[in-house]
Amino acid sequence: DAGVTQSPTHLIKTRGQQVTLRCSPISGHKSVSWYQQVLGQGPQFIFQYYEKEERGRGNFPDRFSARQFPNYSSELNVNALLLGDSALYLCASGITGGGPGYTFGSGTRLTVV
Amino acid sequence: AQRVTQPEKLLSVFKGAPVELKCNYSYSGSPELFWYVQYSRQRLQLLLRHISRESIKGFTADLNKGETSFHLKKPFAQEEDSAMYYCALSGTSYGKLTFGQGTILTVHP
Numbered sequence: 256d257a258g259v260t261q262s263p264t265h266l267i268k269t270r271g272q273q274v275t276l277r278c279s280p281i282s283g284h285k286s287v288s289w290y291q292q293v294l295g296q297g298p299q300f301i302f303q304y305y306e307k308e309e310r311g312r313g314n315f316p317d318r319f320s321a322r323q324f325p326n327y328s329s330e331l332n333v334n335a336l337l338l339g340d341s342a343l344y345l346c347a348s349g350i351t352g353g354g355p356g357y358t359f360g361s362g363t364r365l366t367v368v
Numbered sequence: 369a370q371r372v373t374q375p376e377k378l379l380s381v382f383k384g385a386p387v388e389l390k391c392n393y394s395y396s397g398s399p400e401l402f403w404y405v406q407y408s409r410q411r412l413q414l415l416l417r418h419i420s421r422e423s424i425k426g427f428t429a430d431l432n433k434g435e436t437s438f439h440l441k442k443p444f445a446q447e448e449d450s451a452m453y454y455c456a457l458s459g460t461s462y463g464k465l466t467f468g469q470g471t472i473l474t475v476h477p
Contacts, residue, residue, distance in 0.1 A: 295469075296469055297372075297454050297456075297467030297468050297469050297470050298412070298454075300464045300465060300466065311464045347465075358413075359413065
């Protein structure tokens with residue numbers, strides 16, 4: 256059984272561009288959460304989706320958006336990229352929407368130049 | 369507001385020595401506390417959670433609500449324990465995890 260898969264693994268974008276990151280949860284998992292991990296810091300919560308609805312949002316600007324599809328996969332979109340958006344973006348999936356113990360993917364390394 | 373503090377960025381011990389990774393939290397309600405571990409070139413993985421009160425790989429952690437701490441302990445460290453360890457809290461927001469900044473544990477032979 257595949258774990259949480261994220262694509263792409265690495266990405267380089269220019270300031271002002273837009274980026275879409277993708278996540279496929281573990282089969283049977285209905286919850287997906289997104290985290291941003293800047294070098295040297297712990298992951299920071301961005302969004303949680305459960306059953307295709309947004310259930311939680313962290314302290315991130317409106318340039319960040321996400322959605323969850325009927326097959327429970329998810330996309331994270333970031334518009335008008337800034338240098339400070341350079342980070343590892345982690346996706347985590349869970350069976351339910353509450354109570355973590357989530358399984359994390361390997362992440363997408365985004366570099367904004 | 370919820371906050372997790374891991375006061376030690378780096379921790380070095382010798383093989384066979386006891387190890388304790390400190391975690392303090394700030395949260396007004398009843399939190400769920402977790403320890404996650406990230407070995408070199410691997411993904412973040414759950415090590416243990418306080419409500420299950422289990423021991424994983426010889427590690428234990430006890431939630432002390434009076435001291436608002438959730439320290440991770442192991443009586444005899446092994447070289448394979450070398451990794452980045454994150455303490456995390458789940459509180460008010462549905463499914464949200466708040467992470468500490470992490471502690472890099474190095475176990476020397």
